[in-house]
Amino acid sequence: MSQDAGLTRSVTRVLLVQLGRNGGDDFVQATAKALARSLRDLGLDVVYGGHQGSPGNIVQAAMQEDVDVVGIQLGSGNASGVADETGGQLPGIKVVELPQGMTAEEAVTAIQEAGTAERRTGKQQEAGTAERRTGKQQEAGIETGGGDD
Amino acid sequence: MRRGVAMIDDVLAGDVRAIAKMISRAEAAKPDDRDALAEVFRHAGQAHIIGLTGVPGSGKSTLAGVLGQAIRKSGRTVGIVAIDPSSPFSGGAILGDRIRMTELTGDDGVFIRSMATRGAMGGLARASLEAVDVLDAAGFEVILIETVGVGQDEVDIVQAAHTVVVVSAPGLGDEIQAIKAGILEIADIHVVSKCDRKDANATVSDIRGMLTLGLRPREHGRHHGAEELEEQAAPGEDEWLIGVVATSAETGEGIGDLLRAIDAHARHLNGTGAMDKRRRDIVEMRVIKTAEDIIRRDFGAKRDKLSRLMDDVEARKMDPHQAAVKLLAAFDDPDDKD
Numbered sequence: 001m002s003q004d005a006g007l008t009r010s011v012t013r014v015l016l017v018q019l020g021r022n023g024g025d026d027f028v029q030a031t032a033k034a035l036a037r038s039l040r041d042l043g044l045d046v047v048y049g050g051h052q053g054s055p056g057n058i059v060q061a062a063m064q065e066d067v068d069v070v071g072i073q074l075g076s077g078n079a080s081g082v083a084d085e086t087g088g089q090l091p092g093i094k095v096v097e098l099p100q101g102m103t104a105e106e107a108v109t110a111i112q113e114a115g116t117a118e119r120r121t122g123k124q125q126e127a128g129t130a131e132r133r134t135g136k137q138q139e140a141g142i143e144t145g146g147g148d149d
Numbered sequence: 150m151r152r153g154v155a156m157i158d159d160v161l162a163g164d165v166r167a168i169a170k171m172i173s174r175a176e177a178a179k180p181d182d183r184d185a186l187a188e189v190f191r192h193a194g195q196a197h198i199i200g201l202t203g204v205p206g207s208g209k210s211t212l213a214g215v216l217g218q219a220i221r222k223s224g225r226t227v228g229i230v231a232i233d234p235s236s237p238f239s240g241g242a243i244l245g246d247r248i249r250m251t252e253l254t255g256d257d258g259v260f261i262r263s264m265a266t267r268g269a270m271g272g273l274a275r276a277s278l279e280a281v282d283v284l285d286a287a288g289f290e291v292i293l294i295e296t297v298g299v300g301q302d303e304v305d306i307v308q309a310a311h312t313v314v315v316v317s318a319p320g321l322g323d324e325i326q327a328i329k330a331g332i333l334e335i336a337d338i339h340v341v342s343k344c345d346r347k348d349a350n351a352t353v354s355d356i357r358g359m360l361t362l363g364l365r366p367r368e369h370g371r372h373h374g375a376e377e378l379e380e381q382a383a384p385g386e387d388e389w390l391i392g393v394v395a396t397s398a399e400t401g402e403g404i405g406d407l408l409r410a411i412d413a414h415a416r417h418l419n420g421t422g423a424m425d426k427r428r429r430d431i432v433e434m435r436v437i438k439t440a441e442d443i444i445r446r447d448f449g450a451k452r453d454k455l456s457r458l459m460d461d462v463e464a465r466k467m468d469p470h471q472a473a474v475k476l477l478a479a480f481d482d483p484d485d486k487d
Contacts, residue, residue, distance in 0.1 A: 011241065011267075037243065046243050049247050057255055065262065
């Protein structure tokens with residue numbers, strides 16, 4: 001694909017963050033960076049948010065960045081449930097938990113599947129014109145039928 | 150039916166979701182959204198726009214974070230548009246600026262948006278300035294644009310911001326690169342970051358030296374030390390003294406000086422009428438760039454014409470310039486295609 005064609009192409013946006021006690025340690029950070037690179041190489045835009053102190057910060061970042069998917073890497077001792085907690089405040093955004101012990105491959109798959117489900121339009125980018133927002137907007141119940149928001 | 154015009158009120162009211170969605174629309178560049186974005190543009194024009202640029206590794210993101218904090222402490226709201234490069238291979242991007250601004254999270258007076266270049270050259274993304282418009286219309290008083298780490302010839306920021314801050318770091322050994330790139334000339338204010346390092350003084354001296362040696366400043370300004378930056382903003386003063394400010398995100402040193410220099414520059418622009426010229430330069434650049442975008446987008450629709458022209462060029466019946474003129478002649482009404 002030429003660069004010009006890419007200027008306005010729709011790309012799945014992912015916010016990748018770490019949460020929890022050891023979410024900031026070297027191993028978790030290294031895993032996070034490898035994951036970010038894999039996602040980029042699959043053609044996704046990855047907003048790398050790093051270690052976040054609270055679910056509230058994740059919600060704010062996800063809203064400002066208008067992402068399709070939030071991937072939360074959990075440190076040890078994190079009870080799951082953060083996806084539900086943040087997801088409830090993020091209509092139209094799919095939040096996936098990436099627990100410790102999950103391989104990078106599994107994490108990539110989980111995020112890709114979430115992105116695909118969010119768009120409801122199957123494979124992205126084949127035509128370069130996938131309407132990535134369509135699914136999301138319908139689920140959120142906004143912007144459909146033309147400017148009813 | 151046009152989308153999102155009703156959403157304008159929410160953007161103007163500062164609704165985070167509406168702002169974020171409007172920026173996404175600017176990025177997606179769908180014809181349906183043009184009216185909404187035109188409305189956004191009408192409401193913008195109040196913010197002071199600061200460009201932060203420099204070579205990769207110069208500490209732009211970190212500086213944007215601490216500068217953002219200083220702006221907040223001064224009682225103003227701040228929007229940050231942080232740009233990172235897309236991979237030319239996959240089209241994807243890692244947008245890693247946010248991680249350097251974590252102190253700003255949780256503050257409603259701050260809006261940070263990361264953008265990928267998606268192949269745009271010049272250090273900005275195609276929709277960067279539309280994103281700035283959205284934040285401006287939403288009432289953010291100061292807007293920082295952090296460019297990608299610039300190499301050579303990537304100085305679009307000079308025609309995108311009111312105040313251009315060029316960031317250099319000690320020990321990168323990149324002075325010659327910076328000179329080649331022309332990024333030293335575009336500065337209204339120079340920052341040497343990481344000044345807690347012991348080799349920082351050498352970098353400050355280097356830049357002062359280059360300023361002294363006849364580096365041509367913008368708008369025939371002169372150059373001077375940071376201490377003199379504040380005294381010169383009286384209306385009527387028609388020369389801007391380009392200063393060098395040493396900062397450390399680690400210790401906080403120089404951050405206050407930098408903000409004072411930026412504010413002094415804003416007063417200088419407003420006091421001398423230089424602001425009008427900057428605004429004019431910015432809109433001119435935007436109109437031309439947008440026209441280029443429209444033409445490039447429409448090349449796709451002219452594939453057949455392009456292909457026939459290529460046949461002639463390949464056979465050397467026509468040279469590339471003649472073919473380009475013919476190709477452009479086919480764009481009588483580019484907007485017709487939508």
